[in-house]
Amino acid sequence: MDSKLQRAEALYEAVNQLIRVHQFRDRESIYCHNVSVAQCYALETLVKRGPLRLKALAEEMCLDKSTTSRVVDALLRKGYALKTLDPQDQRAVQLSLTAEGHALYSTIRKSLIAEEASMIADISDDVVDAALELLGKLTVAARARLGA
Amino acid sequence: MDSKLQRAEALYEAVNQLIRVHQFRDRESIYCHNVSVAQCYALETLVKRGPLRLKALAEEMCLDKSTTSRVVDALLRKGYALKTLDPQDQRAVQLSLTAEGHALYSTIRKSLIAEEASMIADISDDVVDAALELLGKLTVAARARLGA
DNA sequence: GTATATTGTTGTTATTAACAACATAAATCA
DNA sequence: TGATTTATGTTGTTAATAACAACAATATAC
Numbered sequence: 001m002d003s004k005l006q007r008a009e010a011l012y013e014a015v016n017q018l019i020r021v022h023q024f025r026d027r028e029s030i031y032c033h034n035v036s037v038a039q040c041y042a043l044e045t046l047v048k049r050g051p052l053r054l055k056a057l058a059e060e061m062c063l064d065k066s067t068t069s070r071v072v073d074a075l076l077r078k079g080y081a082l083k084t085l086d087p088q089d090q091r092a093v094q095l096s097l098t099a100e101g102h103a104l105y106s107t108i109r110k111s112l113i114a115e116e117a118s119m120i121a122d123i124s125d126d127v128v129d130a131a132l133e134l135l136g137k138l139t140v141a142a143r144a145r146l147g148a
Numbered sequence: 149m150d151s152k153l154q155r156a157e158a159l160y161e162a163v164n165q166l167i168r169v170h171q172f173r174d175r176e177s178i179y180c181h182n183v184s185v186a187q188c189y190a191l192e193t194l195v196k197r198g199p200l201r202l203k204a205l206a207e208e209m210c211l212d213k214s215t216t217s218r219v220v221d222a223l224l225r226k227g228y229a230l231k232t233l234d235p236q237d238q239r240a241v242q243l244s245l246t247a248e249g250h251a252l253y254s255t256i257r258k259s260l261i262a263e264e265a266s267m268i269a270d271i272s273d274d275v276v277d278a279a280l281e282l283l284g285k286l287t288v289a290a291r292a293r294l295g296a
Numbered sequence: 297g298t299a300t301a302t303t304g305t306t307g308t309t310a311t312t313a314a315c316a317a318c319a320t321a322a323a324t325c326a
Numbered sequence: 327t328g329a330t331t332t333a334t335g336t337t338g339t340t341a342a343t344a345a346c347a348a349c350a351a352t353a354t355a356c
Binding site: 017 | 152153155157158159160162163165166167168169170172173189210257260261262263264265266267268269271273274275277278280281282283284285286287289290291
């Protein structure tokens with residue numbers, strides 16, 4: 001009969017381990033697609049949130065604008081992103097993905113999802129659903145904690 | 149009625165988000181205790197696996213020996229770790245923690261666990277247990293995939 | 297007893313990421 | 327309208343993370 005505290009300890013260990021394993025998985029599986037982890041996150045954010053200004057992208061990614069500027073620079077150099085000037089505001093830039101950028105993200109996403117699928121292949125749907133629920137709550141809680 | 153593939157997609161999103169949030173959370177909450185994230189992992193590994201040689205520590209942490217050497221160096225400089233020569237093997241070093249090192253890890257661990265506890269405060273025990281089960285399986289699966 | 301292997305450190309490089317300073321452009325206000 | 331302030335991005339600098347290569351010192355094998 002576990003207490004809440006013991007569950008919290010178990011959760012700490014479980015999340016810790018998962019994060020460490022994923023640090024390596026990410027490096028392995030994203031690097032071989034010609035982009036770094038940060039570049040892949042930017043790619044993903046641009047796919048999901050559509051064309052964005054640099055400032056908006058930085059906010060979505062919780063990164064400093066300077067860091068974001070350099071990450072985007074790499075995507076531009078590699079031909080995965082486009083930078084267009086905003087006619088309404090000469091300071092601002094609109095960031096979007098090229099066809100290659102969209103295609104690359106689609107490829108990466110598919111391979112990562114295939115990995116997740118193979119991991120849950122022999123786990124019951126109920127367990128998966130329960131875990132999804134908690135993972136979501138943990139993320140919301142962690143984000144709230146950061147914001148506060 | 150979700151399919152396995154949709155669950156895999158949901159899982160990919162959930163894990164992704166959790167990892168990104170934790171990247172920031174870890175930096176915030178560990179840095180203010182005077183050690184970096186990597187140093188904290190080393191501290192933890194030394195607490196759990198006892199005194200280790202540098203090579204063994206590197207293997208436990210899945211890091212290169214050179215990276216590990218420098219992380220340990222920082223812990224030595226800060227007075228959290230000790231390096232003793234192995235009388236049996238003049239090349240090797242035994243790494244252990246000082247009382248300060250043990251105390252620091254204990255403090256950090258407690259604060260991180262308190263965070264987890266506050267996150268699961270209003271989530272039913274069944275859900276937490278199910279999620280713990282899956283997190284464990286995901287970690288094992290991801291590690292197996294890395295090893296292979 | 298020489299050759300090979302192991303252990304750890306140092307040199308070098310790349311990514312991730314923040315903060316500060318800056319240039320340019322827009323908005324405000326006097 | 328013109329001066330001040332604010333917003334947007336880029337560049338300079340610094341630190342952490344982390345790998346690979348080269349190296350020195352020691353240990354093991356042949």
